[in-house]
Amino acid sequence: MRTTHSAPLLCAISLLGINGAAAQSPPDSENGRYTLSAVKDGVVRLDTRTGIVSNCSDKGNGWACYVVPDERAALDAEIGRLQKENEVLKxxxxxxxxAASGKSGDALPKPQRDSERKIEIPLPSDRDMDRMMxxxxxxxxxLVEMAGRLQRDYGGRI
Known part of the structure; x- marks a missing residue:
């Protein structure tokens, strides 16, 4: 009889164990840290905490993830390098x-949008048109004289 009473008790204990395991923090992949998107050769993984993007694929010897180069970081690094070089040259x-320092207190001109850019092409004068004509x-x-000479030289066979 003890086995029949102990079965519900064991079942209750196992359910409590499962709930205890669920109360523990889940792994990072289940916590929404990574966002996966399918691509042609595998998946692209975004780490939502750090913003790092990785390309993951199975090359035959297991899955591997490689960090995708961050273009913005490369651009920022190049801008910094050019600014330092510019200061040295100045x-x-x-x-x-x-002279004094090459720095100027003036602000850089505001870049124009395409709609604000106006290209003005002056029209040729009458004199220019007459010369061209x-x-x-x-x-x-x-050209007509050359064609006539060729016809005469070849006896009109052209």
Whole structure:
């Protein structure tokens, strides 16, 4: 009889054990830390805590994830390098010219949007048009004369 009474007790204890395990913190992959998106050769994994993007794929010897290069970080690094180089060049130029620092207190001009950019192309004057038409006319006459000479030289067989 003890076995029949102990069965519900064991069942209750096992359920409490399961609930205790569920109360523990789940692994990071189940906590929403990583977001996975399927791509052609595997998955892209986004670490929502750090923002690091990795490309994960199975190359035949197991799954491996490789960090995707961050273009923004590379651009920021290049901008920083160019700013330092620019400061050095300005200092060298100022030393050569005996002028003060190459820095200016003026703000950089605001970049224009495409809609604000206006390209003005001046129209040619009448004199320019006459010169162009004269050149084209001379070239046409020479072409016609050359065709006539070829016909005469080949006896009209062209």
């Amino acid at each position: 200092a060298q130029l100022a030393a050569r010219n005996g 004269s050149s084209i006319e001379k070239a046409w006459r020479r």
